[in-house]
Amino acid sequence: MAELVFFCGTMDCGKSTLALQMHHNHQARGRGGVLFTRNDRAGEHRLSSRLGLSVPAHEVTDSTDFWDEVVARRTEGRRVDFLICDEAQFYSAEQVDQLGRVVDELGADVFAFGITTDFRTRLFAGSARLLELADRVETLQVQALCWCGARATHNARTVHGVMVVEGAQVVVGDVDVPDEDAVGYEVLCRRHHRMRTTARTSGAAALSPQTLDLAAGD
Numbered sequence: 001m002a003e004l005v006f007f008c009g010t011m012d013c014g015k016s017t018l019a020l021q022m023h024h025n026h027q028a029r030g031r032g033g034v035l036f037t038r039n040d041r042a043g044e045h046r047l048s049s050r051l052g053l054s055v056p057a058h059e060v061t062d063s064t065d066f067w068d069e070v071v072a073r074r075t076e077g078r079r080v081d082f083l084i085c086d087e088a089q090f091y092s093a094e095q096v097d098q099l100g101r102v103v104d105e106l107g108a109d110v111f112a113f114g115i116t117t118d119f120r121t122r123l124f125a126g127s128a129r130l131l132e133l134a135d136r137v138e139t140l141q142v143q144a145l146c147w148c149g150a151r152a153t154h155n156a157r158t159v160h161g162v163m164v165v166e167g168a169q170v171v172v173g174d175v176d177v178p179d180e181d182a183v184g185y186e187v188l189c190r191r192h193h194r195m196r197t198t199a200r201t202s203g204a205a206a207l208s209p210q211t212l213d214l215a216a217g218d
């Protein structure tokens, strides 16, 4: 039975690596797959992993219709047994509905990969719909870590290492950016996301708010 599976986690936890591995493993067993992504850091029509692999992929745009994509290929006699859908947080809710229909009515597996929440801890539209519709939601096992060593659960946007909470929801970017690159991202545990404490600002904050919290009995 075909499945819609959503593999999720913070930025930098290995989602694109897993997407490429799954594509490789299924293709190696003779299954036909199609790679889709949207706004990959490596540029349009690429699906890239920080482990170094970058492959051609179909770029999802506002006008992409996944039902039409699969039907068109099958009409030409090409196998479509599964879809790999990276950066799925950027897909529209309607496109995720199409993915569900591809699974149910065309019998193709859909393996979607993405972050659930943005830099303000709000769900992306594509991720929200995937959480609502997926047969399975898998949280990646390789844990990204906050600077404090705790499991990172949230994505922070930074400007010169300082967390910001205003701005457009979509700004393509990376973690561990050099300081001269103003906008970057950092994964944090919830506590440090709430306190807006990044690696850069942690030294300054360590002595004051936490000490005050304890004294207040919070």
Ligand SMILES: Nc1ncnc2c1ncn2[C@@H]1O[C@H](COP(=O)(O)OP(=O)(O)O)[C@@H](O)[C@H]1O
Residues within 6 Å of the ligand: 009, 010, 011, 012, 013, 014, 015, 016, 017, 018, 048, 049, 050, 051, 142, 144
């Ligand atoms: N130099 C490296 N050596 C080993 N592993 C690395 C290295 N650089 C990145 N990684 C691994 O790659 C992961 C990021 O993979 P990637 O697929 O790009 O993440 P995502 O798609 O979730 O943002 C990191 O969590 C880390 O485990």
Ligand SMILES: Cc1cn([C@H]2C[C@H](O)[C@@H](COP(=O)(O)O)O2)c(=O)[nH]c1=O
Residues within 6 Å of the ligand: 010, 011, 012, 015, 016, 039, 040, 041, 114, 115, 117, 118, 119, 120, 155, 156, 157, 169, 170, 171, 172, 173, 174, 185
């Ligand atoms: C938190 C957050 C992230 N983004 C962007 C930044 C990256 O280009 C991607 C995530 O890619 P990854 O492979 O999971 O590292 O999403 C964004 O546009 N808005 C945000 O709030």
